[in-house]
Amino acid sequence: MEDVMFVLTVPAIWRDSTKEFMREAAINAGIPSRRITLALEPEAASFMCQNIPIEKLPSGKGFTISKSGTRYLIADIGGGTGDFTIHKKQKNGTLKEISKASGGAYxxxxxxxxxxxxxxxxxxxxxxxxxxxxxxx
Known part of the structure; x- marks a missing residue:
């Protein structure tokens, strides 16, 4: 398990105490603390969208969100919650959060x-x- 990193995705609107509960649950399940990273669901979705291989897309053209300067909305709607945030792709390849993640029981x-x-x-x-x-x- 030394070469495995576990990324647990959590709703962006969760309180820090709830996120910590998830981390503790993973540790109690036997995952070493140093192998756990928490990621907010909208950021994980954004990363995934920017890194889908072009051949996996029906058009074969890729997403425009991978271009520098592009602003886009991430709507992460799951079973219990909906999280929404707006990102901007920076020239250096990083993301800037234009609108703080918000959401609710949607x-x-x-x-x-x-x-x-x-x-x-x-x-x-x-x-x-x-x-x-x-x-x-």
Whole structure:
């Protein structure tokens, strides 16, 4: 395990104490502390987008976000949270954070909940309850 580095991605909006909890959980799982790096999810997504090989893209042209001076929005929408930030690609290849990461409980679970609430208003609670009982998912 000496040649392995573990990168744990965490939502940008998490408090430092929550991020530290993740690090401690990884250590408790047997990963050596010196082999753990935490990365914010929007930054990890940005890095990935800039480093996708051109042959993996349908157009074969690459992304314009890899060009110096380009500004772009990273929208990282997961199950529970949505994190948003704006980056600018610098001339020296680094990223500048134009807008501090922000977000909230905008993930898929919350979208699902709001959709069910909408269906209950439109169809009634009994119809949605029956639909849930009959669903084979």
């Amino acid at each position: 993930g898929g679970i919350n979208v699902d909940r709001k959709f069910v609430e909408f269906l209950q208003r439109v169809m009634g609670e009994n119809a949605v309850k029956q639909l849930k009982e009959e669903a084979t998912i």
